[in-house]
Amino acid sequence: MDHEKLMADMIDLALLYGPKLVGAIFVWIIGAWVIKAINIGISRGLDKAKIDPTLKPFIKSLTGALLKVLLVITVLSMIGIEMTSFVAILGAAGLAIGMALSGTLQNFAGGVIILIFKPYRIGDFIEAQGYTGTVAEIQIFNTVLKTPDNKTIIIPNGGLSTGSLTNYSTEPQRRVDWTFGIGYGDDIDQAKALMLELCKADERILQDPEPFVEVSALADSSVNFAVRAWVKSEDYWDVFFAMNGNIYKSFNQQGINIPFPQMDVHLHKTSD
Incomplete structure (x- = not known):
């Protein structure tokens, strides 16, 4: 009797859960195929959008993981397993992990934004978060800068994606500004x-727009000129330093004084 009862129970279970199990297996197979097709579509879409190669694996992995979690929940629900409590626990765990890793997640989100919108690229010279340097790497959590004196600066992407940033490499041309002073007795013309x-003699200085030279201020001890010239971005610092040296040499040769701060001391003799 026990054997017959056991067989009857097994038959009942098979009749009850068999169709559900077959349906779950069918949904799993179809779901896995759909997820694969979606990943292929996302990969092609990322290639067409020219998304940074560093970001592609993260987007594909994140999308695939989310879709697989949804598929598992769906399959288990079809079998008859109650998923309400599981989803609630999963949501609570996700919230706790998110709060614990809020800074890290912010940097991750910042890295995704930077890689998608590309406010700067590798090789660009930028100023941000109080640092200036050339972008050496754009990682998913941090950006690595190399300073002109060869220091390595690591900046979290969270602040870079939400804060102000100056990219000196975006435009092909930059304007160089100088202020040169001459003595009050010298000929300003x-x-x-x-x-x-001197601006026309340097081939690196562009003549369109033309260089600008005008008196900018009558200072305490000098007549100051504002000198502005346009150059290619890569020539900026070379031209800046070269012009300083050329001005000093040429002013000396032409007898034009370069003022420097002076202090007059007057001595008064008083009777005892």
């Missing part, structure tokens, strides 16, 4: 002509 001549 001669000084202006000399500075314009």
Whole structure:
């Protein structure tokens, strides 16, 4: 009797759960095929959108993981397993993990935004978060800069994605600004002509737009000129330093004084 009862129970279970199990297996197979097709579509879409190669594996892995979790929940629900409590526990665990890793997740989200919108690229010279340097790496959590004096700066992407940033490499041309002072007794027309001549003599300085030289201020001990010239971005610092040296040499040769701070001391003799 016990054997017959056991067989009857097994038959009842098979009749009850058999169709559900077959349906779950069928949904699993179809779901796995759909997830694979979606991943292929996402990969092609990322290639067409020219998304940064660093970001592609993360997007594909994240999408695939989410879809697989949904598929598992669906299959288990079809079998008859109650998933309400499981989903609640999963949500609570996700919230706790998210709060514990809030800074890390912020940097991750910042990295995704940077890699998608590309406010800067590897090789760009940028200024952000109080640092200036050339972008050496764009990682998913951090951006690595190399400073002109060869220091390595690691900046979290969270702040970079939400804060102000100056990218000096975006435009092909940059304007170089100088301020040069001459003495009050010197000829301003001669000084202006000399500075314009030096701007035209340097082949790295563009002549369209034309260099600009005008008196900018009558300072305490000097007449100051604002000198502005356009150059290719990669020539900025070379031209900046070269012009400083050329101005100093040329002013000395032409007898134009370069003022420097002075202090007059007056001594008064008083009777005892």
